[in-house]
Amino acid sequence: MSNRTISGILSVMGGKVGVLLIGVVTTPLLVRILGSADYGDYGFLLSMFAVITTFAHAGISAGIRKYIAEERNQQGWKEHVFAFYTQLALGFAALGGLCLILFGMLGPVKQLFGDGFSLYFVLLAAMLVANQLFYISRHTLMGLHFEQYSESLSMLQTFLLGAFGLSLAYVGFGVAGVLSGTALAYLVCAVGATWILRTRIDLTAVFRSVPTAFPKRDLFNFNVYNTVFVLLTVSLYNVDLLLLQPMVGSHETGLYKSALVIAEFLWLVPTAVQIVFIHSSSEMWSREAHEEITSMASKATRYTLVFTTLLLLGIAALATPFMQLYFGAEFGDAVTPLLLLLPGVLGFAVARPIYAIGIGDGKFRQLIAATGTAAVINLVLNLLLIPQYGMAGAAIATSIGYGLMVFLHYLAARRIGYNPFQDLRSVRVGITASLAAPVIFGLSYAIDSGIISLILVPPVGFIVYSKIAFWTNAITADEILPFLDQIPDPFSIWATKIITAIS
Numbered sequence: 001m002s003n004r005t006i007s008g009i010l011s012v013m014g015g016k017v018g019v020l021l022i023g024v025v026t027t028p029l030l031v032r033i034l035g036s037a038d039y040g041d042y043g044f045l046l047s048m049f050a051v052i053t054t055f056a057h058a059g060i061s062a063g064i065r066k067y068i069a070e071e072r073n074q075q076g077w078k079e080h081v082f083a084f085y086t087q088l089a090l091g092f093a094a095l096g097g098l099c100l101i102l103f104g105m106l107g108p109v110k111q112l113f114g115d116g117f118s119l120y121f122v123l124l125a126a127m128l129v130a131n132q133l134f135y136i137s138r139h140t141l142m143g144l145h146f147e148q149y150s151e152s153l154s155m156l157q158t159f160l161l162g163a164f165g166l167s168l169a170y171v172g173f174g175v176a177g178v179l180s181g182t183a184l185a186y187l188v189c190a191v192g193a194t195w196i197l198r199t200r201i202d203l204t205a206v207f208r209s210v211p212t213a214f215p216k217r218d219l220f221n222f223n224v225y226n227t228v229f230v231l232l233t234v235s236l237y238n239v240d241l242l243l244l245q246p247m248v249g250s251h252e253t254g255l256y257k258s259a260l261v262i263a264e265f266l267w268l269v270p271t272a273v274q275i276v277f278i279h280s281s282s283e284m285w286s287r288e289a290h291e292e293i294t295s296m297a298s299k300a301t302r303y304t305l306v307f308t309t310l311l312l313l314g315i316a317a318l319a320t321p322f323m324q325l326y327f328g329a330e331f332g333d334a335v336t337p338l339l340l341l342l343p344g345v346l347g348f349a350v351a352r353p354i355y356a357i358g359i360g361d362g363k364f365r366q367l368i369a370a371t372g373t374a375a376v377i378n379l380v381l382n383l384l385l386i387p388q389y390g391m392a393g394a395a396i397a398t399s400i401g402y403g404l405m406v407f408l409h410y411l412a413a414r415r416i417g418y419n420p421f422q423d424l425r426s427v428r429v430g431i432t433a434s435l436a437a438p439v440i441f442g443l444s445y446a447i448d449s450g451i452i453s454l455i456l457v458p459p460v461g462f463i464v465y466s467k468i469a470f471w472t473n474a475i476t477a478d479e480i481l482p483f484l485d486q487i488p489d490p491f492s493i494w495a496t497k498i499i500t501a502i503s
């Protein structure tokens with residue numbers, strides 16, 4: 001991988017870590033302020049918002065990162081890409097916001113979901129418009145390889161969401177306050193991103209029509225296919241919540257939502273790799289550098305598997321004390337769905353870098369077939385298992401749907417023309433996990449205090465797992481050091497010394 005790709009991944013990952021740390025602080029506060037029932041309604045609204053924004057975003061993030069990163073001979077190419085996608089994004093946001101307001105004010109919302117949801121839908125409309133403004137400006141920065149700015153703004157948005165949303169919820173506005181705070185946070189960060197862009201691209205291009213020679217049809221077709229793909233992907237991690245709320249109620253939905261929040265910690269690194277690989281691999285595909293693509297894909301897949309397996313072992317070993325200390329004693333029942341979700345979440349994590357490279361080539365037929373198969377199986381299993389087993393049934397169904405993604409997208413990748421498993425070293429990774437698991441779980445079990453186990457198990461588990469990983473050659477120190485070189489000093493020096501000592 002090139003230094004620019006590594007730098008981009010670390011910038012995005014740093015942003016994700018920042019967002020995660022802010023969420024670690026704000027989420028338990030939000031749960032305690034809202035209570036499990038209102039938190040369940042909030043989780044339901046977020047899942048609905050995720051589906052709505054899939055249509056409003058219309059694949060724009062991948063499109064703008066792919067095309068604005070390309071070097072074409074057409075004069076003003078980057079400005080035209082920015083103008084095309086901004087005009088498209090604002091049009092979709094206006095239409096979606098209007099539909100939400102009309103449905104919230106005139107539709108049977110109260111009868112379907114309960115009191116207060118009419119207001120929630122109006123606030124979702126405000127969130128949608130503000131989100132779209134931030135969305136287009138942030139991903140433009142990313143496509144121009146200014147990930148350090150885009151991810152800093154992402155962290156700021158999460159911080160402001162917590163500051164505004166928690167404050168409004170605390171003073172008595174509840175879920176409506178959190179939604180209002182979210183909309184305001186998006187708007188502030190959209191202004192900030194636009195301010196940064198003003199010296200890097202001609203923003204006035206938005207108010208002009210793109211030239212007739214501009215390949216609007218190609219970009220639009222890319223977005224249509226990508227929207228279908230993203231909708232199927234989003235359904236995988238939202239259909240369970242959307243079905244749980246009307247089937248089993250807000251309380252159990254709130255417990256399940258908390259399990260999802262913890263399980264999705266595993267997606268920290270894979271999501272960063274996925275985001276950067278779309279615009280990084282696009283340039284490689286344009287050169288038809290198939291061997292380079294396979295090398296990058298196989299290494300990224302192995303790195304993702306090694307790191308995510310470490311996180312899985314830690315979360316599984318500390319599930320009970322973490323859930324009870326983080327969310328509260330009443331969320332102890334969420335441990336079971338969390339453990340059931342983890343295997344599938346690992347599979348989905350490994351699949352993310354694989355399909356990101358396919359998006360970079362624009363080969364959506366194979367990607368849609370793979371994701372669509374997993375999504376249909378996920379939906380059917382949720383419909384079958386939730387009525388009988390509640391949130392445990394949702395976790396089993398979702399875990400199976402998630403897990404299928406890695407196998408289906410491996411097949412899709414081979415059809416597209418690259419092999420993400422060429423250097424997977426799955427046996428060595430399996431041996432590493434098998435040898436490290438007894439130490440990590442045994443130490444967690446031996447410590448009676450939940451707080452002490454949360455302090456001691458992660459660093460000890462990291463050292464033991466890393467030592468075994470180097471011994472089995474699942475990963476080598478030479479492969480890690482280029483990433484550490486991109487970290488600012490003195491953190492780079494400290495991290496390099498730690499890895500050198502362990503290896």
